[in-house]
Amino acid sequence: MTYALTDAALSALLANAAGDELLRVRRESGLEGKELGKAGDAAAQALLAGLLAEHRPDDAVLSEEAKDSEARLSADRVWIIDPLDGTREYSEGRADWAVHIALWERGELTLGAVGIPGEELVLVSDTVAPAPAPADGAQISLAVSRSRPPAVTEPVREALDASLLPMGSAGVKIAAVVRGQVDAYVHAGGQYQWDSAAPVAVARAAGLHTSRIDGSPLVYNDADPYLPDLVVCRPELAPRILAAIAENTDGDS
Ligand SMILES: Nc1ncnc2c1ncn2[C@@H]1O[C@H](COP(=O)(O)O)[C@@H](OP(=O)(O)O)[C@H]1O
């Protein structure tokens, strides 16, 4: 089937549309806190489900906000989406939250778009610039969850003599590596495929290292959507980061 919009153009459209909707809900709903987060999750999910059904009726979808279906396991094309990554930060009125749109085709991520509406930014894997090189002699910096930093953070920080930059949303943290604001993002202890699929596709296109914390490949559209840990970093840092993790964890912290 031929579509008027390319997959890349559609992914950017979806990220922009969901971002606008999330900003509108936050501005107009009068809700706060957890209720605002729930309303945002639901509004962005409804909008994305509608647009995907309209533009790609034959594709499967794996979304944080929709019931999972076995249909995606035999599908050739699966959109892996997180309508609102960083729900906590969104509901607190902050800017560090994101919309994730990824496309998986026959075993591999082929496209990702990460919208950061609070910064009026959408990064798409087919147009993203290579991650800029750090300044000579600059201290290495790590993006880390602001609300639940994993235990693995400290040994990695120590091994690299790095500074920590806490922020919300996996997408925002991976985008920070892509944009050269930090050198690495290390996470462990729990996450799902939708939390990382889109930003990992963008990071790979920008030339960054992406893997599990034991160095094995990140696998998407797996039957179990749980994907609890990952490393996204400048490629030259990967050996040191993976070694620090291997020396200091039993692989699951
Ligand atoms: N230990 C854990 N278990 C499950 N999900 C986790 C997690 N730590 C982080 N996440 C998810 O990863 C995303 C980024 O988290 P953080 O901002 O703390 O780094 C959030 O996604 P959602 O906001 O889509 O739920 C959060 O729920």
Ligand SMILES: [Mg+2]
């Ligand atoms: Mg998420």
